[in-house]
Amino acid sequence: MDLGRRLRSRGYRLTPQREAILGVLRENAGRPLSPEDIHAMAGKKQPGMGIATIYRTMDLFCELGIAFPVHLRGGYRFYEINLGKHHHHMECIACGKLELLEACVIDDIAELVRDGSDFLITSHCMSLFGYCRQCLEGGKEKEAAES
């Protein structure tokens, strides 16, 4: 993936900030990052970056298909680099731990929707929530049920 070509072909410019952000996304492939996460890590490569640049760049990267948003609980935004192969996340509602799900069922779903509606699907999001092994063993799910 040549970031410069990809940007310039659509009239955008290659900047050190955008390179730094892409680097951060690459180094954290598969791990959802918040804008603040990205800001902190990219800031080490390019000191002085403003947080607004992160938001702007992530919007752009998502539009270009370079990254995609991940929807977890809490309503906040997370992003990941788009490496083509879909995956999803399983989030522990007790400790917050994330596990990667390589399995993607979007193809099955897309087929169902193609038959049943008139939508052209371009993207999707899916996350599972529950309890991880450690929290189950520690009884965290019972604590939560009691509260």
Place this chain on the structure above:
Amino acid sequence: MDLGRRLRSRGYRLTPQREAILGVLRENAGRPLSPEDIHAMAGKKQPGMGIATIYRTMDLFCELGIAFPVHLRGGYRFYEINLGKHHHHMECIACGKLELLEACVIDDIAELVRDGSDFLITSHCMSLFGYCRQCLEGGKEKEAAES
């Protein structure tokens, strides 16, 4: 579903505000509502309701399984009444129109995850994004590609 019993059995109280909110959710089954939506509609049944009550009540309803959160684009929160049968949404990224997807593939997924990990799944979210028929015909997806 007896709201009063459900609340009291866990030490909570039945209030006119909670009844009003449940009524709004019932009347909009299958349609994701924002806290602001709920506030506006419930306010007609129970004048003077504060927005904080909506947030508090929706947290409670979700905890009790009376409602569940819907994750759409934008990172904002939406809620729906939980009528047992899972469904999902297809959101048009051009006009925002929502379509209900009766099909739920959570069972397939849950099985995959049960085999491949140690998580106990308690809930999930899934949404599809793309273009609805009208926007496709109107060329909205091309406009978006150009911008």
Place this chain on the structure above:
DNA sequence: TCCTTATTGAATTAAATTATCATTTAGCAT
């Protein structure tokens, strides 16, 4: 009817995201 305490509304606070704007700079043309 009384009492305890959950609940509420109003106001405040905090946090996340977006908008504004002057300045900088990427990248094409010269």
Place this chain on the structure above:
DNA sequence: ATGCTAAATGATAATTTAATTCAATAAGGA
């Protein structure tokens, strides 16, 4: 190389959204 133009940035302010605080209210068991 140099200059030019528009894109991009950083700083800041403004918006939104959500959470918190607290005194007043009211649900519901005794």
